[in-house]
Amino acid sequence: MKRSLGVCYYPEHWPRPMWEQDAADMVATGISWVRIGEFAWSRIEPVPGQYDFDWLDDAIAVLSDAGLKVILGTPTCTPPVWMTERFPDMFARDAQGHVRGFGSRRHYCFSHSGYREAAAEICRILGDRYGRDPRIHAWQIDNEYGCHDTILSWSDTAHEAFQTWLANRYGTIDALNTAWGNVFWSMEYSSFEQIGLPNLMVTQPNPSHELAFRRFSSDQVVRWHEAQVAALRPRTDAPLVHNYMGRVLDFDHFEVGSSIDIASWDSYPIGFLSDRLEGTPEHKARYLRQGDPDMQAFHHDLYRAVGNDNRWWVMEQQPGPVNWAPYNPAPLPGMVRLWSWEAFAHGAEVVSYFRWRQAPFAQEQMHAGLRRPDNAPAPGQHEAETVACELAEMPDTDIAQAPVALVFDYPSEWAWSTLPQGADFSYFRLVLDTYRALRRQGLSVDILPSDTTSLAGYALVLIPGMASVPAPLMAAIKGQTVLLGPRTNAVTDELCIPQPMGPAIPGFDVTATRVESLPPGIRRPVAPGGAVLRWVETLEGSANVSLADATGAPMLMSDGQTHYLGAWPDDALWSEIVTRLAGEAGIEVTPLPEGLRLRDTQHHRFAFNYGPEPVVFNGETIPAAGVVWWPRQTTERA
Amino acid sequence: MKRSLGVCYYPEHWPRPMWEQDAADMVATGISWVRIGEFAWSRIEPVPGQYDFDWLDDAIAVLSDAGLKVILGTPTCTPPVWMTERFPDMFARDAQGHVRGFGSRRHYCFSHSGYREAAAEICRILGDRYGRDPRIHAWQIDNEYGCHDTILSWSDTAHEAFQTWLANRYGTIDALNTAWGNVFWSMEYSSFEQIGLPNLMVTQPNPSHELAFRRFSSDQVVRWHEAQVAALRPRTDAPLVHNYMGRVLDFDHFEVGSSIDIASWDSYPIGFLSDRLEGTPEHKARYLRQGDPDMQAFHHDLYRAVGNDNRWWVMEQQPGPVNWAPYNPAPLPGMVRLWSWEAFAHGAEVVSYFRWRQAPFAQEQMHAGLRRPDNAPAPGQHEAETVACELAEMPDTDIAQAPVALVFDYPSEWAWSTLPQGADFSYFRLVLDTYRALRRQGLSVDILPSDTTSLAGYALVLIPGMASVPAPLMAAIKGQTVLLGPRTNAVTDELCIPQPMGPAIPGFDVTATRVESLPPGIRRPVAPGGAVLRWVETLEGSANVSLADATGAPMLMSDGQTHYLGAWPDDALWSEIVTRLAGEAGIEVTPLPEGLRLRDTQHHRFAFNYGPEPVVFNGETIPAAGVVWWPRQTTERA
């Protein structure tokens, strides 16, 4: 498949006379795609019911005439102020009950049916006008669901919808009381109308109550999203896209993704490192201008799984300093190229930079573009040009099935954030730590959803922290080399402790009879090296003890190809575990220098140096921010 | 007196067929008491006015038939949802005005007279049915007043009640204005109806205003509590109990205790260390799986004083990992036994474990019980069995009056949290530090309330940080070896600076003319060793300077047996002071190895090793988590 570059562009932000030159400059940079329109509702419909398509027609014409393929966004994440006057109750509310009003973006509650219908209506209108327009090569629906913590809403609208959702899920109030264990603390209800949202309580809500609200909230996103899909599908043959944001976990991306064609996401490596990743100060200082070495790859692999037929893009690629993280350094020279190539190596069809030119006004005025606000080229533009040239010379980066599969499951994130048991227990972090451990050994990874029913072709499968493993997946691990745990299959679907207690893996005698969470700084050594920290389970059963702590307590138990890990390993112990499992699975590992990462496509092995200094690998010196690749046959696994 | 074990049990949580076996298993474990009912209102009265006693009758019969003595709880800390529909304004509000609604527990405002009467009514109904039932050996009223910060409520109901309380206390608005010094900042009122709750202000409220609200809030608890006592007393001869929670300080436990028979408390040593104790990271790491060496003993001694005739219990003893602290490690093997024996050595009649079996659902599903959720014995059960056997062999652990008395006073906590003057000045911490200093020298301690009128029999008395010393107590120190300060008698009953300035000890010429609070890390050395930190007073007067800092400023001043301490000592200085005072008082001290603690009963000396490694003491090696005891004569003080 041919990979290509794109860019996000806002013609409404710039004087009309600039458009032609902008389009020409994009093409000269090597850009093929341009995303427009997703924040432009106040220009498309400045007065309710009065549409102004002239400027948009004009912009599409200019861009298309220059040779660019247009992605048109539905503008529903920024309803105009008049919409909020029509629906004064359309706003979400935060957990303290404060309204989240007009003045920025994403100011709507997913449960508001009036606004949902208005959003579908603008999609129908746009679809009627542009759906069969051959210049529109893709549609983006809304933008970044969940950005700014917008999935959970404690509005009256959400409250009412939640009660209906509960009635649908449980049928009778007795069923709900039983499912949630409401006999505890006399929390029993006699009607669904009595059930509140799980906020503003004296102490924590019933975890089953909170998990239900998390599920409901995700479902509301899916329902919202599908209203737009339903409006556009009959009106266009172009692919539909939703553009996700990194480490947004409050809704099920797989479910949203099931109704569209392409998953895209927004890759801001430096912003993420500062804003939404755990890590030691040393780690954050080392990767300050490069981003975390695994965060992007993880999301690339995740959205490859979210996209139908593995179709995925980077819709917004950081091109320079951003504005929204606590601290915003500039990328190390070379990183814009590295990030772009890394995305392609993981299978991205398009890498689209955000944005063409830095806006000189409003909230994101300090967010770099490929161009400076004065229209001079910014450093990112030169790197994009390099990527475009290199792409032209390397037509084939087709993906290959990875040797290793890692299961990722949104409801597990909701379960463990509801019932963490330790203040810093994060499902996402656990999965990312697992992913890191694989990558430090040079392995390429496929991420799979929890409704996977076949693991064919994978030499090694990892299922860390999955709250409840569905029966088909549990069946599919039979005959596989698989690592489950910690905390995998520890609770029921209603977030209760099952009988028998987990992990309840058929044919494997191990039970986690007790769990401990450990504060930062507490480590329990495990031979032959490394330690466990943060989370430790007491494992009982007749399976073999593969690793034990200094007191002899089992940390890893095994029965043939099945392994259960009852703790959170540190890096050294993870390396030991991955090396051991890979050996069993017959996969060759390649322990990598700090900061170097590999990715294998069908025909190439890529290496990416995230470190701030050169590394020698495979006989080559790879500079800081360097990318190299070799034909696959020379490095293929034995 | 015979000491015995108990357990908390929730028959409503378990299938009826399990009850008999559960009861038999409890008895086999050596348990004599079982607490039930305190969260079961929705099962006792599922519909308003319709009572279902069948299950409760049944449970009482099963438990009693097995030989267990039943403690029946009034279920008023978990009003059913229908109660909140009857009284929509019964909820407390937090200081920002947000309602603290239904969905967990303790969702009521102590000032709500409608709910108070409803709570009394359920007591009358339970009392009518079970008050003379010989199988009910004790009653628990409500549970854990103040848990989840529930004493202070900023509801309209509380506001109105506060105004009435103020009118009762002050009589006229002029008297209130004068008492509070409302001329300051033109805060003068012309009627009680103008006075708000001390929240939502521009800056801090008048301390007298805030202290009045703290007093009022405590009084509302007492009034609430006494409504239940009044309902039950005429209906039963069984002792009445309230079950307190550790380090809950917002109401006066002595006042609540005055109307009941037995004080009980909830001892969660590991949870407390993580959740509600100051301490260095090293201290918290060292005692991670044991709990703080003094926290439990302090509360034991406190509730011995709260209980009438020194009658007190541990109603909930941690049996394994809990669910509610930020981090929840498991107890070191042996600690459940140690904690139990420590309670008995301090005079507990009953130590009752929370809970029999870990619930597999709802908020506390990760809270260990003596049994696992799958009904297998958890480690705590085996330790409980050991304690039961050991108890049977040692019939006498009668308490003895301690050589040292320490005065503890709830209003002082309210005073200094209202007017801390230093961000980390905590009255509780000051008293606990004093207590620790005594215990590190091997001393047993009695805690006394501030209305103590005689100190007979005590060789040494300590009154740290008591905001206003009542005249009878001040009179009682005459002829005693006594240490007052820091900050003792520093303010009037209305939290103003008295004339003359404190400490105003009759016959003792010392005045604290100025105070300083010092930030963390600042220490002022005091010869012969140690330092003061956090709080330093400028002492003037003709009394002798017993300890001075490096500049010669007096830190401890003395006149005969009376000593005033004008600073917060570090551990080393505390040891110096305690050793010196004990010497003067003719008490032998026993400097202890780190983590070891002693407790003397009438006939025994107990030693408890809280440390994670063995210690040698008195010629014996005491293992980690070890408990040993010797007949008293061999160790009695000279």
Add this chain to the structure above:
Amino acid sequence: MKRSLGVCYYPEHWPRPMWEQDAADMVATGISWVRIGEFAWSRIEPVPGQYDFDWLDDAIAVLSDAGLKVILGTPTCTPPVWMTERFPDMFARDAQGHVRGFGSRRHYCFSHSGYREAAAEICRILGDRYGRDPRIHAWQIDNEYGCHDTILSWSDTAHEAFQTWLANRYGTIDALNTAWGNVFWSMEYSSFEQIGLPNLMVTQPNPSHELAFRRFSSDQVVRWHEAQVAALRPRTDAPLVHNYMGRVLDFDHFEVGSSIDIASWDSYPIGFLSDRLEGTPEHKARYLRQGDPDMQAFHHDLYRAVGNDNRWWVMEQQPGPVNWAPYNPAPLPGMVRLWSWEAFAHGAEVVSYFRWRQAPFAQEQMHAGLRRPDNAPAPGQHEAETVACELAEMPDTDIAQAPVALVFDYPSEWAWSTLPQGADFSYFRLVLDTYRALRRQGLSVDILPSDTTSLAGYALVLIPGMASVPAPLMAAIKGQTVLLGPRTNAVTDELCIPQPMGPAIPGFDVTATRVESLPPGIRRPVAPGGAVLRWVETLEGSANVSLADATGAPMLMSDGQTHYLGAWPDDALWSEIVTRLAGEAGIEVTPLPEGLRLRDTQHHRFAFNYGPEPVVFNGETIPAAGVVWWPRQTTERA
């Protein structure tokens, strides 16, 4: 000019019989001025419309008869409770919408016209009675605008006033939309009535929106203030004063100052160090009992600029421990004298201690006075006496124009707190760091407002971080040795990026094409010593590179006398820069020992030792907290 001492006194707090002796004691201490009345509204008008002047007449007579000059405060910062009953909507609201009610002080919203008129009315009444009274030598209007974060109010009243203010500023809604760039995120409005306050949004508001609210809020203070000025001016010839608080930045002090005669401020060196200054723990420990060596001097120089004709006072000088900082240690002996002399050396006409006697009640009962609550002299009184004696022997401390000017601009604080781009970017801190760097080289500094049009007489001018440099100031730097940056002239007046990009200094080819914010701990070395941190700009242009980082990136660019600094230097680099610029400007620098500071008046050089140990300087040993001075000729610059 003759300098003198004052004191703040509250006759309404003390029994009438004490007044004469108090006045006599003040005079004996060497005090000439006494401030009264500013919190006494509830005594002046106990019932609406019923005035009680008897006590005030009496107090004025007693004080004046003793020889004291009276400063009378308008009592408008503490409206009585009846005023809040008349205007229930007069309270400010915080950003979450919570009312900031009665019970402390400053409980009013500056936008409330009803209360503004009531405040003017009490001024008219006071002016009518005392305006021509020769015993009243000055009037203080309100007190400490902005203390307790009271400038920004999110009340309905403020909301409505903001809309009116916007309509006045922008004329048409289209103009506003364009100025703010509201096309971004479809934030376009069709009427001013649609515009909310910039709170309770999903994510950050448009920076232009927020800056407009900051400007509006400052303007409301000016309008409020001028209502009182208008009431008093026709009624008195005595000078009008406003008393400002340290590091209060939310309104423009220069604008408030333009309508009055004397600027005064409240100097609490130890409270400020604990409460409102950044600094390492080592710095805060070293200066714990002295205060920061530059904070007071900076404000002295600032208020000299705010006052008309350089007239300024310290209205409240810390005399001992305060009550309001997180930690409140006592001043090192000698510091009260040092602070007083430092103020005089910077040109204060009056240094007035807060307060005469420590109040034994209400919020500030732990705030020291010159007298203890029991009326014994506190340490501060003795130091005040020393200052009074020394003052009498040194009649001349007339100020001289400093060789260095530093521009300070309130709107820049609002701009960069709205758009910090790095979490710890503070305009105030940047300017204070610049000031520190000058002072560490022994330089005296004049602070200038941004509307300065002439820089005549200054050898060196520094304009750090000024968001938008007005044209007259930009013109005035021509021919001067000047340092601009970092971030100077980086945005337009509407907080947008200008075209061309900044700093846009006429005749100087440098552009800051990109900026980076760096997290704590990240430093980029710059030869010949030092480093940059926190903020780094990418500088391009043909000007000379005077300093570059290790990669060669320019940090300081220069063209003749004009210098632009593109980063935030550390102390070492600041010393390098100041030494270099002073050399160019022909100013002699005097690198000072840690903690020592100099100040040159017309005829003297003063030295102040803020350090906790003696230093040797100029051949003299200056003790800790020591002050020395020499006739100017011996130390004058070459």
